[in-house]
Amino acid sequence: MKRGLFSLLAVFVLVVAGCSSSSSSNSSPSSSSEGKSDPTAVTIATGGTGGVYYPLGGGIAEILESELDITATAQVTGASVENMQLLSKGDVQVSFTQNDIADYAVNGTEVFKEKLNGISAISTLYPEIIQLVVAADSDINSIEDLKGKKVSVGAPGSGNEANSKQILKAAGLSYDDIEEELKSYADSADSFKDGLIDAMFVTSGVPNASVSDIAVTKGVRVVSLDDDVISKLKEEYPFFIDEVVPKGSYDGQEEDAKTVAVLAALTVNSDLSEDFVYKLTKAIYENLDTLGAKHDKGKEIKLDTALEGLTIPVHPGAEKYFKEKGISK
Structure with a gap:
């Protein structure tokens, strides 16, 4: 009698477990043939x-x-x-x-x-082109001219900031030589328009919306990188490729600017x-x-x-x- 009762209980447990498993399966996200659930x-x-x-x-x-x-x-x-x-x-x-x-x-x-x-x-x-943006009438004409200037290098920990540091290093500079500002593109644009920064690094497609926004109210230009800076960058970081910001990309950009890009x-x-x-x-x-x-x-x-x-x-x-x-x- 006890053996029969245990057998019935075992069958009941298996049936309940099977129903539970089936119900759970039906309520879960769709699964691939690999057994991984596809997100909804x-x-x-x-x-x-x-x-x-x-x-x-x-x-x-x-x-x-x-x-x-x-x-x-x-x-x-x-x-x-x-x-x-x-x-x-x-x-x-x-x-x-x-x-x-x-x-x-x-x-x-x-x-x-x-x-x-x-x-x-x-x-x-x-290509994401690295652009050093300054006012059209700025006296900044090279990376070296950033010494002592207020420069936005990008959002904290961003790829933009990483590229800014790499370019400064290739020119023999570091944050010790500038007054760095860690700002997003939009915040950098606001500071630029208010005269709170002298320059901003942008790693982006051209045109960049924030730079275009600045250019509408005050002309801007992209500073060319010197050949030796470009050579040092490409030697240490093979991801960089040669690029040019064409004249006319922004209001105030009257000449092509030589620079580098990542993808x-x-x-x-x-x-x-x-x-x-x-x-x-x-x-x-x-x-x-x-x-x-x-x-x-x-x-x-x-x-x-x-x-x-x-x-x-x-x-x-x-x-x-x-x-x-x-x-x-």
């Missing part, structure tokens, strides 16, 4: 509202909501460095960054004291499934016109150059999409 909401880490990342992030959010039927949000952040930290912790699923900052994060170098895990690449996007990149959390990232990558690259409508830099994003300049692993989902299109590293 995605947060995209961008940058400040005055930069290029934010409007493009808004464009990607629109694409994902339309094509993947999920909730997507562009989040204002301190940009590249902070974005890598947020992505590694899983606080966001997609992030904009610079290709050099992504490499530093994955390898634990430069601004990162230890390696960050969970970061994979989707693609590079467009903007789009990254994802490595834990996302191959299937989900494949769909995400496909959605973005088959709707590039949406990004072009959000900002001129969106028009520079091309399928055939998507994997150029990447030194970190590409997510298998993105790799699958690009392989189908005949694109490989």
Whole structure:
């Protein structure tokens, strides 16, 4: 009798457990063939509202909501460095960054004291040109002329700040030689217009919205980097490429300015499934016109150059999409 009762109880427990498991499975997010759950909401880490990342992030959010039927949000952040930290912790699923900052994060170098895990690449996007912006009538004509000046070097811990330090170093300068201001693009623009700073470093696409805003009220120009500074930068940091800010890019910019650039990149959390990232990558690259409508830099994003300049692993989902299109590293 006892043996029969125990058998009945065992069967009851198994049935209840099976129902519970089935119910739990039905209420969870959709799962891929790899057993990973696909998110129903995605947060995209961008940058400040005055930069290029934010409007493009808004464009990607629109694409994902339309094509993947999920909730997507562009989040204002301190940009590249902070974005890598947020992505590694899983606080966001997609992030904009610079290709050099992504490499530093994955390898634990430069601004990162230890390696960050969970970061994979989707693609590079467009050149991010480093611009030293001054008033059109400023007496600052070289990096060396920044000595003793009030200079915005970017948001604290941003890729912009990292590039500012690298350029100052290549010219034999440091924060000891200037009065550094750690400000976002928008805050830097306000300070510039109010005469509170003499110059600002900007790592961004051209035109940058904040710089254009300044130029409307007071002309600006981008200072050319000396050849020896450019040579030292490229020798120590192979991510830098030669670039030019064309005359006419901003009101007051009457001559071309020689400078350097890194590449903007789009990254994802490595834990996302191959299937989900494949769909995400496909959605973005088959709707590039949406990004072009959000900002001129969106028009520079091309399928055939998507994997150029990447030194970190590409997510298998993105790799699958690009392989189908005949694109490989």
